[in-house]
Amino acid sequence: MVLLQRPHILLLLIGTHQFLQCWIAFGSVNEEGQKQAEFSEELLLKPLPDHKLLAHFHFQSSGPPSTSNGCHHHLFPKAISQLVQKFRIKEMELSFTKGRWNYESWGGFDPLSSSNAKPPGVELWAVFDVPQHHIDASWKNLTHTLSGLFCASINFLESTATYSTPEWSFPPASGNVRYGTLPCEAVCTENLTPWLKLLPCRDKAGIALLLDRPSLYRGFYHSQQLHLTSTGSSSEGIDSGIILEQTLTVVLQPNSEMAIEVHASEKHIQPSWSLSSIFGKQVSGRCVLAKPSSVYLLLDRGLSAANGLTSENFWSNPSFELSANPDRIFLEESSSHSKSLSILYMFQVEKYCESEPFDIGLMWKVPVAWLCQQTPLHASRFLMGSGNERAAIAISLKSTQFTEGFMSANSKDGSCELRVDVFQVVPWYVKVYFHSLRVFVDQQPRAVSDIIEKIHVSPSKDKMSPGVMEVVLKLPCRVNTAALTIEFDKGFLRIDEYLPDANQGFDIPSAIISFPNFHASMVFLEDDSLNKSPLLSKFQEKCPVMSYTEVLLVPLTTPDFSMPYNVITITCTVFALYFGSVLNVLQRSVAEEERFLKAKAAKKTGRLPLLLSKLSAKLRGSGINQN
Amino acid sequence: MEKVKKKIGSFSFWNWVTASIIFRLILIYFPKNLNLSSRPEVSTPLTSFRRLAEGYWLKQSFMSPYAGSMYHGSPLLLSLLGPLTINSLVSVIADVVSAMLIRATGQNLRLAYLRSLESLDLVKQIEVSEFLFSGDIAALIYLCNPFTIVACVGLSTSPIENMAVILCLYGACSRLIPLAAFGWVIATHLSLYPAILIIPVIFLLGCGPDSPPRKLFLQRHQQKEVLNQSKLPPRFSWGPVIHFAFWAFLWSVYVLVLCGISLKQFGGLWEMFKSTYGFILTVEDLSPNIGVLWYFFAEVFEFFRNFFLIVFHVNILFMILPLAIRLRHRPCYLAFVYVAICSMLKSYPSVGDSALYLGLLGWFVNELADMQFSLFLFCGYVGVSLLSPVMHNLWIWRGTGNANFYFATAMVYACLQIVLVVEGVSAMLNHDRKLRNLITGKPQDAKS
DSSP states (O other): OHHHHHHHHHHHHHHHHHHHHHHHHHHHHHSTTSOOOEEEEEEEEEEETTTEEEEEEEEEEEEOOTTTSTTOOSSSOHHHHHHHHHHTEEEEEEEEEESOOOHHHHOSSSHHHHHHOOOSEEEEEEEEOSOGGGHHHHHHHHHHHHHHHHTSOGGGGGSTTTEEOOOSSSTTOOSSEEEEEETTOOOOHHHHHHHHHTSTTTTTSGGGGGOOHHHHHTSSEEEEEEEEEEOOOTTTOOOOOEEEEEEEEEEEOOOTHHHHHHTSSOSSSOOOEEHHHHHSOOBOSOOTTOSSEEEEEEEOHHHHHHTTOOTTTTTSOSSEEESSOOSEEEEEOOOSSOSSOOEEEEEEGGGOOSSSOBOOEEEEOSOOOOOOOOOSEEEEEEEEOOSSSEEEEEEEEEEOHHHHHHHHHHTTSSOOEEEEEEEEEEOTTEEEEEEEEEEEETTEEEOHHHHEEEEEEEOOBTTTBOEEEEEEEEEETTOSEEEEEEEEEEOOOOGGGSOSSGGGOEEEOOOEEEEEEEEEOOOEEOOGGGGGOHHHHHHHSOEEEEEEOOOEEEOOOOOOTTOHHHHHHHHHHHHHHHHHHHHHHHHOOHHHHHHHHHHHHHHOOSSSOHHHHHHHHHHHHHHHHHO | OHHHHHHHTTSOHHHHHHHHHHHHHHHHTOSSOOOGGGOTTTOOTTTBHHHHHHHHHHHHTTSOTTSSSSOOSOHHHHHHHGGGTTOTHHHHHHHHHHHHHHHHHHHHHHHHHHHHHHHTTOTTTTTGGGOOOHHHHHHHHHHHOHHHHHHHHTTBSHHHHHHHHHHHHHHHHTTOHHHHHHHHHHHHHHSSGGGGGHHHHHHHHHHOSSOOOHHHHHHHHHHHTOOOGGGSOOOOOHHHHHHHHHHHHHHHHHHHHHHHHHTGGGTHHHHHHHHTHHHHHHTOOOOOOSSSHHHHHHHSOGGGHHHHHHHHHHHHHHHHHHHHHHTTTOHHHHHHHHHHHHHHHSSSOOHHHHHHHHHHHGGGTTTTTTOTTHHHHHHHHHHHHHHHHHHHIIIIIISOSOHHHHHHHHHHHHHHHHHHHHHHHHHHHHHHHHHHHHHHSOHHHHHO
């Protein structure tokens, strides 16, 4: 069926493309100054220090203002624009992630990792442009809509017990933000297909052709995101449309057979790779609707320093070989943090066609070892304690090589402080005692008020709302380790509140550790043609450095799931026993009582106290008299 | 329990009191943390000091103490005990005060009992010299009971709740009406269930601590053919009851105003009622305790939840009237039975509640001397209090046991309490019957 249909789709695509081009040309003449619907596709490849390769797909569609052409859309997905219009979304981000971003070896201090490293499972946050009391209703509707759009159980975020309202520690905080995560959501190809449907060429042409499912899901990390920014607001009258960014970040292990064959003795050599060896496919030309369609190869600061690349010799590099000639090479603007600069090789897909498909390969000649730039403090989170009654969460921050450099740079002025924001959401069945918050700096307990500058807590309500803790830490720059611990009691749930696999445990969503004093950005020295690339202009934006901690798995005590009937019947029997026997004692008639006493007295004599024996003797006497 | 009582009589009372206080202090300042405060037997969601500390912390950081589902106690307790959360001397003092009040009430009761025997001319027939000093015994049972010690050392608020109940009974017995009203209001405010103690308190105030049934008295004197009006027991007098109602109203307004002031900026009184009384009545917290309701409501189908909530709470209310009718001439015993029933059927029972009714049981050593199954009950209490922590440990900490094992001990415990209540009531009714038989029966037979 697909084979039969393909020619039609191609024909249709070509037809649309030609029509669109005419239309765009026409439009640009007529409606100058008005933004047009645009689409761009970009792929960024970045070798990682631990022999892996990062591939970052970036598709951006910008929708025209809704007033300019009614509800007709040429490029922009209609479903998304309806979503934005209906729920009045200012900004929204939805991510589906599998695997965990390895901050230690993949870096955490560049725009790529701080905006694309996401917690496992589904994360959704949205900023609404509606009055405060309508936000929750909008959020509920939004979760249901997205759940239908992406074939995921996002609708579980509907209940108030699963989402939270960050006050100030969550970076895009602007009051109307709602934040929710589903850490245990399984991400698979059924979530990718609807995501691809939003692209004008789907995965039939252009860079998206590389998205081969088996090779994608074989990766170590896989994060698929959807970021919406709507600058339009009907109240102000300024309407610049919607920008939809779809990114897919994968970390893959290149097939290193080739390298092993060549340099069997050299274990440290980076694996050589090519697009076709990683994805099993090649790019046969661009998606005809995409304006810039380009592939980038990024060598980050550490790598270019290890290679001895400087601004002079980056054209002729001795340590590796590219299979295709880059069209442009960008150098990063020198920054204060480090001497070495990142280098970006750009390849334009437009030049290639089906007969001559685009395939870029990188062949290492000499072993290279480098380190990615890391976050100021490496954050990890773990559980303490044993048993199923109570435990404690510990968030530990360890200094990295970056902090050392930062510290040496700032050590001249004595009072150097490092600000760290911690945002932690816990589900209601993790009953946190906020008064038990302890802070350790360099393994020494410190007074909470010394280190914590600001704290905002919203305690969890049973089955109503999760517990939210937002803390601002002021740590001295010379800190080696810092730790926050907080105790909690494990809650007990009703049997129907447990997940199907209850003994597996429950997930505590990742904590967000952000460093508001640091901003990750990469500014590349370039002429004005750079403005056309949405990916590079996104790199230029200053985004705060943040990292997610691990998801914690908390085992909770389970009741016996097979017992409801037994428990109900036994408990009710005991209650009936109580009720019946007390009433019986109270109601027993006097005659019956006397008979009872007589019988008892006849039976035992030894243990009875003196009084009772007297009494029974008397009773026996009276009984005989009566008879 | 019964055996202990009989032994204690000969010992010096004050030695035992000091010994129990010293024992508590040793346990409190024990170098190793006994972790009693986190035991499910000691700290329920209502009485846990840890939750109180959390509520205090929330209040200190300008949030409502009821903001999370952590604290469910009184706001007054928060402002009284909040600053002292580390200091457990408060509960030791509360225990000692309760014991002294129990002793005073017990002596009161004993005098009243003797007086009523005298008025029935039974003093010669029942050997009064054999009577034990029930006040001393009750106080010692209360002080030396391991349950009381554990509740006191384990930092829970139940010693304070118990003190309020005992204060109420003491006030009613010694006719200190404002004190009785205060105790009743505070006890009801702290934990909802003592509200039903208003019935014994009314009987206590209306008829006195131990008045023989009027009918019995008349019977007695009809036989003798002399009717001495002055010796007749007083009729039910409404004066003190109205006085009590007035004071109770006054105190409750006072308490509510105080609560209102302390919660003014945090949602007011409605918030307090919702998260204290509402929390008690809806059994929201399903963490294990020594009662049976937690597991029941964890397992029961959501559809029937409200039905069973009503059934279980009405079970307490249903028994009030029949018991009040049969035991109206012994209001203190009625209070004991009510306390025992509440501690058995309440949503979040702890050993502190058991400590209270076991202490009150000491008042009636003489009357309950021929109670059945006392050895069995004693062994049962010992067995359950040893087995229950073991089962809890197996289930929660080792993960080798199952919830059902722990629930089974809770079930046995509930059954033991049922047997205690049933046998206690039956023994008391038998005792009354014995007195009646002594009156109506042939005196010469009884003397021989």
